[in-house]
Amino acid sequence: MKPNLLFLSFILFSISAAIFLIRRNLFIMLMALELGLNAAGLAAAHFALKNSKGEPLAWILFFFAVAAAEAAIGLALLMNISKKFKTLNADEIKELKG
């Protein structure tokens, strides 16, 4: 049987969108964003293999860099939020104060 990376990336991206919409835990929502970027990388690999061009592989490396930057900033923000509000439940964080 032949594989289809685009279809797999669609399934993983849909699941990541579902996690982001359904779950209220900010830590798990950040993980859903990472999962979405991972799925986008799979779609880029599909186009790299289908057209035999190297450019989509370069995009995957950019996705990796963006994911690493996002994880660093996201986790630092979440650590501050959890210290301030003593929770990471998005429904319980209602204050916006500078």
Next chain:
Amino acid sequence: MSVSGFLFYIFSAGAVLGSLYILSAKNPMKAAFSMLFVFLCTGLIYLTQGLFFTAAAQIIIYAGAVMSLFVVALPSMVFSKNPEKKRLLFSAAAISSAVLLFYALFPSKEDFALVSYLPSSHTIKDLALVLFNSYWLQIEIISIILFAAAAAAYLFISVKKEAK
């Protein structure tokens, strides 16, 4: 079915099941390890398609660096003991958007058909030529973004320490 095709389906099933577990996991640490499993499966999927450098980068950067950051940062966070509210409306929205996205991505049966990929002939040299010729500006921008992210993360933590 070839061995790589069989392995592709095994690792794809692992990635999908692992991400479905994140959706239902109550313990964030278990969800983080499930995420690590998904990233490892994705790296192995790249490996089955002959994308060796991408597979190595996936395992080192995603499964190694990013997930260790998640697992190390997790114990220092405070989680609420109240259970999350059920969000049936958002569940319905998620399912309907997935269906819409499916029809947008695969309008005909031909798009849905399984693809016979060309054998991967990409070498690291080809990738380096692409990165440092066509994408040199993007590489510079990405390096600045990574540096800014590291500085910002340090700043977020250090501001809190000074406030104490």
